Structures are given as C-alpha cells and as structure tokens.
Amino acid sequence: MFQIFKDIFKSKPKLRLHDFSEIAVDMHSHLIPGIDDGSRSNEESLQMISALHQLGFQKLITTPHIMSGGYDNTTAIISEGRDKLSSYLTSNGEHIQLERSAEYYLDGHFENLIQAKDLMPFGKNYILFELSYMFRPTKLEQLVFELNMDEYKPILAHPERYNYLGDKDLKQLKKVKEAGMYFQLNLFSLVGAYGPGAKQLGEKLIQEKMIDFVGTDIHNPAQLRYFEELMENQHLYELIDQGKLLNKSLI
Numbered sequence: 001m002f003q004i005f006k007d008i009f010k011s012k013p014k015l016r017l018h019d020f021s022e023i024a025v026d027m028h029s030h031l032i033p034g035i036d037d038g039s040r041s042n043e044e045s046l047q048m049i050s051a052l053h054q055l056g057f058q059k060l061i062t063t064p065h066i067m068s069g070g071y072d073n074t075t076a077i078i079s080e081g082r083d084k085l086s087s088y089l090t091s092n093g094e095h096i097q098l099e100r101s102a103e104y105y106l107d108g109h110f111e112n113l114i115q116a117k118d119l120m121p122f123g124k125n126y127i128l129f130e131l132s133y134m135f136r137p138t139k140l141e142q143l144v145f146e147l148n149m150d151e152y153k154p155i156l157a158h159p160e161r162y163n164y165l166g167d168k169d170l171k172q173l174k175k176v177k178e179a180g181m182y183f184q185l186n187l188f189s190l191v192g193a194y195g196p197g198a199k200q201l202g203e204k205l206i207q208e209k210m211i212d213f214v215g216t217d218i219h220n221p222a223q224l225r226y227f228e229e230l231m232e233n234q235h236l237y238e239l240i241d242q243g244k245l246l247n248k249s250l251i
Contacts, residue, residue, distance in 0.1 A: 017231045019056030022240050025250040026052060028103065028128060028157060028184060028215025031062040032081035036071045038064065038219045042088045047221045050094050055227055059097040059251055061122050063215075066102045068109035075120055078102060103157055104129040106137050114146060121152060123250040128184065130157040136164050136172075141179045148180045155182040155213060160189050160202035170208060177210060182246075184213040190236055191229045206239045212246050214239070 030038020031045050039045040052060060064078050065071040082100035089098065101122040104110045106129055113119055121127055127147060131137055147154040156176065159165060165172045177183060188194070189202040205211050214236075216223075230236055239245065 014232055015234065015237045017237065021056035023214060023245065023247045024057065025059045025061065025247045026057050026216050027061040027213055027247060027250055028217045029060060029062045030064060030219045032064055032078065032085055035073055035077060035081050036065040044221055045085055046089060046092055046094060048218055049089060049096060051224050053096045061099045061101055063101050063103040063128055065105065067105035068107050075118065101128060106131050106143060124153060125151060126153045126155050128155045128157050131162055133162065140176060144179045144181050153182060155184050157184050158186040158189065158217065159183050160185060160198045160205060161194055163197055166201040170204065182212040183210055184215050185211045186217045187214050187230055188223060188226045190233050191226050193226060203235045206235050209242055209244060211239060214245060214247060
C-alpha cells in the first residue's frame with residue numbers, strides 16, 4: 001500500500017533542452033551598444049552575441065528602444081549602429097545573422113510613426129511594441145486595429161510583465177489577442193528574472209497556448225546566467241513541444 005502512494009507522488013523525470021536551436025531566432029534583444037539601456041560597448045555585445053550563437057541561436061533580430069523623451073532612436077541611428085556592430089563582429093571572428101528592428105513604446109510618437117509609415121518591421125511585417133508597466137493604454141485595441149489595417153502584424157512584448165492585464169481568467173489578454181495581436185514571452189520571465197508575478201503569468205499563458213514568440217530581451221552579459229536554468233525549465237519545454245512558436249519562421 002505504501003508503495004502505491006510512493007508511486008503516485010513520485011515526481012516526473014525532468015526534461016532538459018540540449019540547446020536553443022528549436023527556437024533558432026531571438027527576435028527581442030538590446031545588443032547595439034550605447035543607444036539605449038542595453039549593451040554599453042562592442043565588447044559586451046560580442047560577449048552576448050557569441051554566447052547566444054553557442055547556445056544554438058542562428059539569427060538575432062536586435063530591437064533597441066524607441067521611446068519619445070527617453071530613447072529618441074530613429075531608423076537611421078539604429079541601422080548605422082547595427083552596421084558598425086556587424087563590422088566589429090566580423091573583424092572578431094563572429095559570424096551570425098544580425099538584423100535590426102525596434103521595440104516601440106506605445107506613446108504619441110509611436111502613433112505618429114505609424115501614420116508616417118516610418119516603422120522597421122521584421123519577418124513578415126511584424127512590429128514589436130511595449131506598454132506602460134503602470135497603467136493600461138486606452139487606445140490599445142485601436143492601435144492594433146490601425147497596425148493591422150496597414151498590413152503590419154503587431155507583437156506585444158512580454159505581456160506577462162503587465163500586471164494590470166493579468167486577471168484570473170486572462171480575459172483582458174484574450175481580448176487583446178483576439179483584436180489581432182501576437183504575444184512574445186520573455187524567456188527570462190520563466191526563471192523569475194522579473195519577479196514571481198511575471199513568472200506565474202508567463203506560465204499561465206503557456207498553459208493556455210497563447211504565446212507566439214519568445215525572446216531573450218537581453219540587455220547585459222550578466223543575464224547570460226539564466227540560460228543554464230532555462231535548459232531545465234519544464235514550462236519552456238512544454239512551450240516548445242506545443243509546436244506553436246513562430247520564431248523559426250523568421251530565419
């Protein structure tokens with residue numbers, strides 16, 4: 001009898017990823033030095049990029065912040081930064097596909113850029129943007145509608161980090177997704193890098209099969225330590241096993 005209970009409560013064997021080649025493309029990162037709160041130097045960028053390549057990523061789409069009054073980046077600034085970084089990588093023996101886009105902040109400036117059609121899409125016309133961490137934007141669904149009307153495909157960066165959207169039944173996030181939004185989960189959320197709330201909401205979004213993309217959102221070399229724990233993360237294993245991730249379509 002005791003053996004029966006022992007078998008019932010025996011933990012399942014942990015599954016472990018060999019590397020991140022099943023994801024293949026990191027589509028959210030801050031690798032261009034000196035233009036936002038990400039990499040501070042070419043040396044830091046090389047350290048992060050080389051590590052990502054060794055971990056199995058085949059392509060990186062780096063996405064510096066564009067935020068009025070905070071990070072006033074433009075297409076020209078980001079493109080020039082990417083080109084200089086690419087040259088530095090090549091001269092140091094690192095050869096990986098490095099594309100550029102942006103992580104737009106939903107503000108009036110972003111709305112103006114949409115109207116002016118001055119955006120940097122990647123893949124099949126995807127646009128990555130983030131929200132305030134403090135309050136729900138009143139124009140969120142309208143913005144998603146406008147982007148779709150202009151044949152862009154909006155991706156909401158790290159939905160698990162917006163506490164105000166994380167109601168018990170995920171009704172708000174489901175409403176946003178139904179409006180025509182893709183969801184991108186930060187990998188580091190799954191190992192508690194942004195606190196227990198983001199971790200729990202990220203796990204719930206995986207269980208509900210609502211995640212379309214994952215990204216590292218890596219800003220500095222110190223965050224590389226999270227990958228060892230991620231390789232044993234059962235929620236990430238489940239997400240990959242669902243077969244719904246679109247990262248590989250960006251190769």
